Amino acid sequence: MMKPGRIAAVHVPLLVITGCSGIQSALQPEGREAVELHGLLLASTGFSAAITLLVLALIIVAMWGPRSWRHRLAHEWLIFGGGIILPVVLLTCLLVYGLVTMDAGASRAARAEGPGITIVGKRWWWQVVYTSTDGERVVSANELRLPVGRPVTLRLESDNVIHSFWAPKLAGKLDMIPGRTNTLTVEAIEPSISRGQCAEYCGGAHALMSFYVVAMPAQDFDAWLEAEAGPASDPQNTAARRGSQLFQENGCGGCHTIRGTEATGTIGPDLTHVGSRHSLAAATLPNDAQAFSRWITNNQHIKPDNLMPVYQYLKPEEVEAISVYLEGLDLGD
Amino acid sequence: MNRHDDFFPLGPKPSTTGTIFYLLFGPLLWAGQLTVAYGGHTLACVRGSSPELADAIVIVVTALALVALTGFLIWQDRCARALGQPALPARDRATDSMARLLVVLSLPAVLWGGATVGLVAACVAGR
Amino acid sequence: MSDFRRSLPNPETRSEQEVDELLRIWAVPKGFRIVTAVNNTVIGLLYIGAAFLFFLLAGVLALLMRTQLAVPDNDFLSQDLYNQIFTVHGTTMMFLFAVPAVEALGVMLLPQMLAARDLPFPRLSAFAIWAYVVGGLVFFSTVFYDLAPKGGWFMYTPLTLKEFSPGDNADFWLLGIGFIEISAIAGAIEIVVGTLRTRPPGMSLTKMPIFAWSMLIFAAMIMFAFPAVILGTMLLEIERSFGWPFFTATKGGDPLLWQHLFWFFGHPEVYIIFLPAAGLVSMIVPTMARRPLIGYRLIVVALIGTGFFSFGLWVHHMFTTGIPSLSLAFFSAASMAVAIPSGIQVFSWIATMAASRGGFRITTPSLFVIGFLVVFTIGGLTGVMVALVPVDYQVHDTYFVVAHFHYVLIGGMVFPLIATFYYWMPLATGRLLSERVGRWVFWLMFGGFNIAFFPMHITGLRGMPRRVWTYPEGLGWDALNMISTVGAYVFAAGVAIFVVDLIRSHLRPANAPQNPWGAGTLEWLPNDVYSTRSIPFVTSREPLWDDPTLPQEVRGGHHFLPNAPTGGRETIVTSAIEAKPQYIIRMPGPGWEHLIAAVFTAAFFLLLTVKLVVPALICGVIAIAACLVWAWGLDPGPSKGAVEIGAGIRLPTYESGPSSHSWWAMVVLIFVAGSLYVAYVFSYLYLWVVSPQVWAGHGSPDLPSAVWPVTIALLAIAGSATMRAAGRLLPDPGTRRATPLLLIATGSLGLIAAVALEMLGHWQSGLRPTESAYGAMVYMQSALNGQLAFTLFIMSGFAIARLLTGKLDHVRRVSFDNLAVLYYYVAAQLLVGLLLIHGFPRVAG
Known part of the structure; x- marks a missing residue:
């Protein structure tokens, strides 16, 4: 029944880092918008709980209460009071709180700094495009890095079906719709790693379209972006060199880009620094050589319907060499 | 022997269409307000790029709807007769009461719809 | 008032032979011919039975999904199968179970509650039901051979366009929806006319039982909500089949147009399901409290208010699409407004319970009603939460929403439905279900439901999205999902016991008392296939409580229409507001025509879905022919003269x-067509707002010269004039005359010419429907008009045939009147369309 280690292995180590099981929970906000939404969420939950208890109490009194109590309830005033006046008063308060919270979004958006980040929903992964300090496009995938304390505009797009970008600890969700660009301003308020997932059903492997959000101190982020903008590191050993060669020979570069090499495909995720990311295949697998091997030979079983072919004709040692090469494509730290 | 009148006393008959409009006066106004506010502000934003115009449309249509609803409550008898209802003793009191309550119910709906412009900026996505 | 009760409409003793004649006239066909039956009690049972079967089937799918989700990283179901299953589960529950089930209750209960002999169009109901049964079964069966749709019950574009959903799977969804659209519209016609025109004499609108009110509003909502999804499904199927780019952004279409159309239907749909259920509760509560409902008029006001406000909420399914804040705010406000009517109803029921004489009786129906109250309240409150835009940013498309709408739908509709089964079973089958077993059923369902769905609120807040076939462990969802799965099985056990008891009850003799719960409304009068022996004169909202001798009076034939004066099926038609008797409607009995029409309509759409065009067309022709034969027997003419129904009333x-x-x-029907057209106008203007760059004179060829629309307008006006003239020149009974025949033919052909000219004008200007959303919209207008013009063409041929056979004259003229009124509407729609298509781009620039 179980497929051990498909996804589980990814974030068990991450759990250790974050220290709790709410890595994707809206109840543990770590972003400016998420914090503001959380307040409204708690207030409206309290409202709902209170009204539920009131109704329960009234039902109990209406059924089993003393005759005099029941007699008092059995009039139209109960309907006017409980059904009209009470909701009008309470709902007015809630609506105002809700609208004020919503309007705060506009002022958050006005504070955004820098060139922003473009995220394009793919089937079934995320293309993430940063802009380096010298204005270059820096393409990455399936992981969003953010500077803590700096409001950043995310431009959300899609060139296929509708997806929805949702990192619950950071902010509420916003859809990615073909033909439109939606903007979402996010601001991480503390360094952390959290998880997000596509929230709009996008067919096929919708369930396996997740990502990690890594919020890092602003200067670390700047340093990281500079490194990320650079070309891929050269293969460090024989196996990796062999893997690099096999990668080119088998046409992997038709779909994937590895900057600094001949691989310039744009159909699949950019792999320039794939070894530095927290997961593979949109947070479906952990990031290690073994996972690369499994993905190359068995990806349709791991993530059915994904658009990458299965490379079963490769010999095990060839697969291993490619995996070693890809795992080594990190930022050298 | 024709005993028709014992069962169905002769008298002024309410108009069928009139009764429907009389009964639905409040919700129809609410629907009109929402349609004009939503359509009008969308056009003002998309074609005119004018948040002020968008706000103004919503405020004006809300004010008009509120005037009409309050007017109905004050002059209900006159409205009733204009909409083909018989004069008072012969009129169905339950219909009167339902029409009035529906107007009362539409009041907060119209007010809430209109109050949005005071709380939310027009013509922006706001995320 | 009390004098009336003593002076009955038919005080003298009546002959028992009248009862025998009623029995003969209203007899249900025996043996296999039962399929031709049209009695509301028979087809109503078929309807509710089919709907309940779909509930069970879709419930099994739910269990499969819960099994898959019980543990993380499970592969009990494959990704592809899971996607099919959740799509079919949602579609079946919403379209094949919920709407048909409440409509079935209307068909079953309304005639009895209104003491009418039957609904006004018995064969229309039967037609709709058979089309639904055949179509629904075929749709559901696709899940067994990998042909089921997998785009979700909401079928968002562009995922459901040909590019991302090749194969016929998505077309089967459109097919399934097509059947439910047909049967819902047919049902709406039946119920609007039934509640407004076949009430018993004296039952003015404000004395009508709450269930009838709720069904009237239900039907009115269908009239305005379903056309939006009918248009949406037409656009989607046309884009899939012919590539007209309504939803393709690169050609000026917009995926969000589908969401607007779908949710303009989809949100009212929830209330379309809920209002009748609330109406049922408003019938059961007073009975169990043994006193009239407190706040009758408030409840009616709440029903009407809900009916309206529910149309102002559709965008709250689109809060996360990036629409401007202020638009969202309007819909958030309207979502608050719709909460008030629900509050009114809840407090009204509580007040009635508190007012009970001798305590509120705890029976199985009342248990389910109380369960409904609790669960629905919670669902309503989480509804308020999701209506707050910022809360929705987080919880939209998560398990929080799954929990919310199951609280609303299972709490708000399934619990009242089960209460209904227990409460009205004696009416349908003469048997009571077991109260002892009922306790088990209730506690298993209520407990199982809450165990299954309450944790989902938390699962969702912890970040679990909907529509995922699997999830990794360690995200804080594992235990919650396991609990939900256990709850789902407990709930299912409750349903299973209910089904067993349902079957078991049929092994017992039908010996339930006539009015087992001591209720006050007319459906508990002595009943037989002909409904009540005589149709009571009604002076209050609970006639059976206010007049304890009413059952004897009615059975003795002392009220109106105690016999069958025309010798056929008939009932009294009364005025819409005050319910004064107006005339006797003669209704058709059992027949094959509507059944053949239904089966071949189903076959037509099915064959079209699998692209077998020629066989499909043959079936379509057979279906139309069957409809014509069926219609031929209607419009009986005034041959029977006037009849006495009692109290000297003829x-x-x-x-x-x-x-x-x-x-x-x-x-x-014209209101339905009108709403469809309004939805079209909205779509046209919406796409213009989104993509003015593809409009005429910008990205598309200039409009044809003004000569075209002027000629077309003149054709439509002249056509209307010929119809009017034809109406005035209809021959005297028994004579023939050629002029009206020629006028009708000219008028109908003129309209077809007008539609053809409209298309030709755009074609010669170089506009093509496949090139831009603008072109697609322009030709879509003609597609809509063309379909109505085709209908009028068939109806004209029918009228001409009746003229030729002497069945249409200036007295017996219903088939002409219907043709004419539809003609005027179509001509008006055509003229408005000319203004839109030829005028708007010129004005907007």
Whole structure:
């Protein structure tokens, strides 16, 4: 029944880092918008709980209460009071709180700094495009890095079906719709790693379209972006060199880009620094050589319907060499 | 022997269409307000790029709807007769009461719809 | 008032032979011919049975999904199968179970509650039901051979366009929806005319039982909500089949147009399901409290208010699409407004319970009603939460929403439905279900439900999205999902025991008392296939409580229409507001025509879905032919003269013109066509707002010169004039005349010419429907008009045939009146369309 280690292995180590099981929970906000939404969420939950208890109490009194109590309830005033006046008063308060919270979004958006980040929903992964300090496009995938304390505009797009970008600890969700660009301003308020997932059903492997959000101190982020903008590191050993060669020979570069090499495909995720990311295949697998091997030979079983072919004709040692090469494509730290 | 009148006393008959409009006066106004506010502000934003115009449309249509609803409550008898209802003793009191309550119910709906412009900026996505 | 009760409409003793004749006239066909039956009690049972079967089937799918989700990283179901299953589960529950089930209750209960002999269009109901049964079963069966749709019950574009959903799977969804659209519209016509025109004499609108009110509003909502999804499904199927880019962004279409159309239907749909259920609760609560409902008029006001406000909420399914804040705010405000009517109803029921004489009786129906109150309250409150835009940013498309709408739908509809089964079973089968077993059923369902769905609120807040076939462990979802799965099985056990008891009850003799719960409304009068022996004169909202001798009076034939004066099926038509008797409607009995029409309509759509065009067309022709044969037998003419129904009242047995039931049905149909057209105009303007760059003179060829629209307008106006003239020149009974025949033919051909010219004008200007959303919209207008013009063409041929056979004259003229009123509407729609298509781009620039 179980497929051990498909996804589980990814974030068990991450759990250790974050220290709790709410890595994707809206109840543990770590972003400016998420914090503001959380307040409204708690207030409206309290409202709902209170009204539920009131109704329960009234039902109990209406059924089993003393005759005099029941007699008092059995009039139209109960309907006017409980059904009209009470909701009008309470709902007015809630609506105002809700609208004020919503309007705060506009002022958050006005504070955004820098060139922003473009995220394009793919089937079934995320293309993430940063802009380096010298204005270059820096393409990455399936992981969003953010500077803590700096409001950043995310431009959300899609060139296929509708997806929805949702990192619950950071902010509420916003859809990615073909033909439109939606903007979402996010601001991480503390360094952390959290998880997000596509929230709009996008067919096929919708369930396996997740990502990690890594919020890092602003200067670390700047340093990281500079490194990320650079070309891929050269293969460090024989196996990796062999893997690099096999990668080119088998046409992997038709779909994937590895900057600094001949691989310039744009159909699949950019792999320039794939070894530095927290997961593979949109947070479906952990990031290690073994996972690369499994993905190359068995990806349709791991993530059915994904658009990458299965490379079963490769010999095990060839697969291993490619995996070693890809795992080594990190930022050298 | 024709005993028709014992069962169905002769008298002024309410108009069928009139009764429907009389009964639905409040919700129809609410629907009109929402349609004009939503359509009008969308056009003002998309074609005119004018948040002020968008706000103004919503405020004006809300004010008009509120005037009409309050007017109905004050002059209900006159409205009733204009909409083909018989004069008072012969009129169905339950219909009167339902029409009035529906107007009362539409009041907060119209007010809430209109109050949005005071709380939310027009013509922006706001995320 | 009390004098009336003593002076009965028919005080003298009546002959028992009248009862025998009623029994003969209303007899249900025996043996296999039962499929031709049209009695509301028979087809109503078939309807509710089929709907309940779909509930069970879709419930099994739910269990499969819960099994898959019980543990993380499970592969009990494959990704592809899971996607099919959740799509079919949602679609079946919403379209094949919920709407048909409440409609079935209307068909079953309304005639009895209104003491009418049957609904006004018995064969129309039967037609709709058979089309639904055949179509629904075929749709559901696709899940067994990998042909089921997998785009979700909401079928968002562009995922459901050909590019991302090749194969016929998505077309089967559109097919399934097509059937439910047909049967819902047919049901709406039936119920609007039934509640407004076949009430018992004296039952003015404000004395109508709450369930009838809720069904009337239900039907009115269908009239305005379903057309949006009908248009949406037409656009989607046309884009899939012919590539007209309504939803393709690169050609000026917009995926969000689908969401607007779908949710303009989809949100009211929830209330379409809920209002009748609330109406049922408003019937059960007073009975169990043994006193009238407190706040009758407030409840009616709440029903009407909900009916309206529910149309102002559709965008709250689109809060996360990036629409401007202020638009969202309007819909958030309207979502608050819709909460108030629900509050009114809840407090009204509580007040009635508190007012009970001798304590509120705890029976199985009342348990389910109380369960409903609790669960629905919670669902309503989480509804308020999701209506707050910022809360929705987080919880939209998560398990929080799954929890919310199951609280609303299972709490708000399934619990009242089960209460209904227990409460009205004696009416349908003469048997009571077991109260002892009922306790088990209730506690298993209520407990299982809450165990299954309450944790989902938390699962969702912890970040679990909907529509995922699997999830990794360690995200804080594992235990919650396991609990939900256990709860789902407990709930299912409750349903299973209920089904067993349902079957078991049929092994017992039908010996339930006539009015087992001591209720006050007319459905508990002595009943037989002909409904009540005589149709009571009604002076209050609970006639059986206010007049304990009423059952004897009715059975003794002392009220109206104690016999069958025309010798066929008939009932009294009364005025819409005050319920004064107006005429006797003569209704058709059992027949094959509507059954053949239904089966071949189903076959037509099915064959079209699998692209077998020629066989499909053959079936379509057979279906239309069957409809014509069926319609030929209607419009009986005034041959029977006037008849006495009691109290010296003589009523005509034939009526044409604006007070006839068929004219009312046509007006309802015109409202449907009108809403469809309004949805079209909205779509046109919406796409213009989104993509003005593809409009005429910008990205598309200039509009044809003004000569075209002027000629077309003149054709439509002249056509209307010929129809009007034809109406005035209809021959005297028994004579023939050629002029009206020629006028009708000219008028109908003129309209077809107008539609053809409209298309030709755009074609010669170089506009193509596949090139831009603008072109697609322009030709879509002609597609809509063309379909109506085709209908009018068939109806004209029918009228001409009746003229030739002497069945249409200036007295017996219903088939012409219907043609004419529809003609005027189509001509008006065509003229408005010319203004839109030829005028708007010139004005907007």
